[in-house]
Amino acid sequence: MPTDAITLNPTDSHHSLTIAPPNGGFCLRGKIQIPGDKSISHRALMLGALASGETIIHGLLLGEDPRSTAHCFRAMGAKISELNTDRVTVQGIGLGQLQEPTDVLDSGNSGTTMRLMLGLLASHPGRFFTVTGDASLRSRPMLRVIKPLQEMGAQIWHRSGGYAPLAVQGQALKPIHYQSPIASAQVKSCILLAGLLTEGKTTVTEPALSRDHSERMLRAFGAEITVDPETCSATVTGSAQLHGQTVIVPGDISSAAFWMVAAAIVPGSDLTIENVGVNPTRTGILEVLQQMEADVTLENEREVAGEPVADVHVRHSQLKACTIAGDVIPRLIDEIPILAVAATCAEGTTVIKDAAELRVKESDRIAVMAAQLIQMGATVTELPDGLEITGKTPLHGAELDSHTDHRIAMSLAIAALIANGQTVIHRAEAAGISYPDFVPTLVRVSG
Structure with a gap:
């Protein structure tokens, strides 16, 4: 991978993250240890x-x-x-x-x-x-x-x-x-x-x-x-x-979600995310990815200090659209931004409903994800309580903004991996709120 394919550019007040897929695109491989939950x-x-x-x-x-x-x-x-x-x-x-x-x-x-x-x-x-x-x-x-x-x-x-x-x-x-x-x-x-x-x-x-x-x-x-x-x-x-x-503290499944989706949508990818907490009240992301026909399997399942833990193995696959709504929403509310990225690669129209809670997170995640993905060429309709996303839609590079929201910053970085051309994500330092080593890990597994 060219050394300038993924670069973090610090300034006095904010950092921008530049991602430019090399010829042949990225391919994510290896094993990842994620931050604690x-x-x-x-x-x-x-x-x-x-x-x-x-x-x-x-x-x-x-x-x-x-x-x-x-x-x-x-x-x-x-x-x-x-x-x-x-x-x-x-x-x-x-x-x-x-x-x-x-x-x-x-x-x-x-x-x-x-x-x-x-x-x-x-x-x-x-x-x-x-x-x-x-x-x-x-x-x-x-x-x-x-x-x-x-x-x-x-x-x-x-x-x-x-x-x-x-x-x-x-x-x-x-x-x-x-x-x-x-x-x-x-x-x-x-x-x-x-x-x-x-x-x-x-x-x-x-x-x-x-x-x-x-x-x-x-x-x-x-x-x-x-x-x-x-x-x-x-x-x-x-x-x-x-x-x-x-x-x-087991690894945070909300942080693992970025790598699950990345491996599912980037051609040729094969990632294992180790030591992931798979508490049943948090595994909505796994259920939805399986519903989308992603190649996701749990390995080495065990219990650590009262919390179920497993290694999550994900390989690239052709995704199918689905509806994300109802009782599963509380179990994946933080993962909806990255699932929106997955939806741009899924055949058909993915509908996300019952997620009005996203409007009062670190940013209005419904409005922000809709606007940023549209900037990249995605077909997205903003709903009062969610999103409607039609795939498979080719994405292109664009100038984006995290709105100082850590999950938005990381979701856009994953979207940039499959975009045609260069993407610049402003205020990318927001990722440090929950994942201080996100960019170094991205560089390592993209090599």
Whole structure:
């Protein structure tokens, strides 16, 4: 591969990523180790901070979002080692012992940090907290967690419309049974974390199952928690005692998704993505790719620290269009941008519905993916709650923008691998939010 086929061009404020397929195109081969699961990394840091004793975390994602979580919990008294190796230690301060910080808690770009942390802050009586984030996070809705917390008795002040910065006066909360209007692991986890410090049983019922990392990890740390898959409900009993654990974080299936799609759509490709978390509440991406007739197989299936793990082997194949909607959406919501890229290579029309949640992520992912793929020549119709994409459509190089959204940046990079001509992706440094080594890995497997 020519040395200039994939280049990252830093500037004073932003980086642009240039991808120019060589004669004969790219061909992706080899084995990939992906970063630790972002959702599990956040929860391991938080529960480690709340537990008594030491928690040791192996394989933590060393991205910007977990750094935001670590920074916030250090400010409230937990001792967390620097996030510069794959072994992180947390000296917990005990449930209910978070200290009132001397400054504003900054969640950076991390919606998980802010939403989950709110449940804990609201349930610490007598302490006052102020929480903010970057410009993107301050434009993302928080009422979805504020309202159920207020039903529990929380005192939370916010900007008009429910936006950060937020001020929280900790209270002794009351347990509730919350019927969530959306299937959201962040909403569910926020309420369950508030329930840890609330006398009695706190229950969340969802319209469909969302990812269950919080339930698994709460149980591992010693909380009393029950799950009813038939009613999509989870219940936590308050006043639990949490104890430090050793946590092994599997590879993030959301990061693996980029390589799954890349290998499926780039001719001649054959990739194995190792140590991927295949929790059933997260495997919608696998089900949809199989529905699209992608050549995807799971190998070396095993369980690591309570989470199912496997190696994912993907080879290039001819994809077929499908409909992505309904109960599968909560299990692949973060993978829809890269599935939109897959859809441009699939025979027929792929319809993505019931995914309005994408409009309030780091960017409006529906509008942004539609606009960027259209720039590359794709046939895309934007729907209120999704996308309609007709393939197989040849893509061409274009000048694109990530809108500082990590999943958009990486999805566009994969699309550029099959485009005719040069593609430039502005603000490509956004990939570092969840995948700091994305570009070096892309260069290595494209060689």
